[in-house]
Amino acid sequence: MTETSKIAPTVVASFAGKKVWITGHRGMLGSAMVRRFANEGAQLLLASRAELDLTDQAAVLAWMEKNRPELIFHIGAKVGGIHANVTQPADFLHDNLMIQTNVIDGAYRIGVEKLVFVATNCTYPSKAPQPIFEDALLTGPLDDSIRAYAIGKIAGIEMCRAYRKQHGCNFISVIPPNLYGPGDNYHPLHSHVVAGILRRTHEAKMVGNAEFVVWGDGTPRRELLHVDDLADAMKYIMQAPTTHDLYNIGCGHDLTISEIATIIAEVVGFEGNLVFDTSKPNGTMSKLLDSRRIRSLGWEPKIEEKAGLRSAYEDFLQLLQSPKLGARL
Numbered sequence: 001m002t003e004t005s006k007i008a009p010t011v012v013a014s015f016a017g018k019k020v021w022i023t024g025h026r027g028m029l030g031s032a033m034v035r036r037f038a039n040e041g042a043q044l045l046l047a048s049r050a051e052l053d054l055t056d057q058a059a060v061l062a063w064m065e066k067n068r069p070e071l072i073f074h075i076g077a078k079v080g081g082i083h084a085n086v087t088q089p090a091d092f093l094h095d096n097l098m099i100q101t102n103v104i105d106g107a108y109r110i111g112v113e114k115l116v117f118v119a120t121n122c123t124y125p126s127k128a129p130q131p132i133f134e135d136a137l138l139t140g141p142l143d144d145s146i147r148a149y150a151i152g153k154i155a156g157i158e159m160c161r162a163y164r165k166q167h168g169c170n171f172i173s174v175i176p177p178n179l180y181g182p183g184d185n186y187h188p189l190h191s192h193v194v195a196g197i198l199r200r201t202h203e204a205k206m207v208g209n210a211e212f213v214v215w216g217d218g219t220p221r222r223e224l225l226h227v228d229d230l231a232d233a234m235k236y237i238m239q240a241p242t243t244h245d246l247y248n249i250g251c252g253h254d255l256t257i258s259e260i261a262t263i264i265a266e267v268v269g270f271e272g273n274l275v276f277d278t279s280k281p282n283g284t285m286s287k288l289l290d291s292r293r294i295r296s297l298g299w300e301p302k303i304e305e306k307a308g309l310r311s312a313y314e315d316f317l318q319l320l321q322s323p324k325l326g327a328r329l
Helices: 028-036 057-067 082-087 089-110 144-167 193-207 227-239 257-268 305-321
Strands: 019-022 043-045 071-074 114-118 171-175 178-180 211-215 224-226 246-248 273-277
Touching: 019 028, 019 057, 028 227, 057 089, 071 089, 071 227, 082 089, 082 144, 089 114, 089 144, 114 144, 114 227, 144 171, 171 227, 178 193, 178 227, 178 305, 193 211, 193 257, 193 305, 211 257, 224 227, 224 305, 257 273, 257 305
Parallel strands: 019 043, 019 071, 071 114, 114 171, 171 246, 178 224, 211 273
Antiparallel strands: none
16 A cells, blocks of 8 residues: 655755766656756766666666765666567566666665656556556556566565655655657567557558558557656656655556557558457556546646657657667667
8 A cells, every 4th residue: 555655745946956867768768858857957867788787786886876866767677568578577577676676775875865766557456446546556466467577566666665664765656557659669579559559550551551460359448658748747756745655647548459559550641450469468458547646746748649659650760760770679
């Protein structure tokens, strides 16, 4: 159960001059956070995977002691779609437990002012009542297809809570819905739902196919949030006088996979038919978040789905034209 904080709420009046560490800054959300700090006057602390292995406890603590971040957005994690989660559960569990432990414990040891940890809606029970309130955490079984990843993220939430309770650390966790937007991973096997459908729709259009294939039967419902909206919400939470240790951050409504695919087809300009591959898993049938807690602080999302999906498609097209396609394709 989430708790109201016994920690006196503090307000970060300005980011100017603050040392802000954004872990995972090259990923979709991390890149959005960096963009959102372009005009804040903060001293961004950014370390690539080659420069700092977040699974290496000694290296992480040494880096933190040297650079002394004051605020941390902990985004860096091993992530992937259903296929990746099903085939690599040990990697997802091991790597995320190591990364979270090193960053959160290090934040306590060097006296970080505030930390915002990014979890996932996969942490909620697969049959949680809709919309899902924060207190639903740990009240039922998880979806088996993402169980290892979800348990790793639950451990991160509980670690933030434990450090709040035992050491008085101002550590907050946030749970977003399905993210999409610039910087997404469009890998054919490791992408999330929006990026995967977008890529397959584009490919079907380019080769002149009369149809494109969507995994599952199209009936599961997903709440989407543009990555720039989440980045804005996380900045908002970092500055706000937060009194809870966990906040859902959603747009407030969901769409079926079929509806999402239809909008993507329109954005891409594909005029063929949708075909559903029922041999592939549906995943959890619904994950609509109750976001009243963060809205009570004054935050609201701004980006409508069709406009947001257009920005995602533009990013995908730019990626195709890049001389270095990279792992995102």
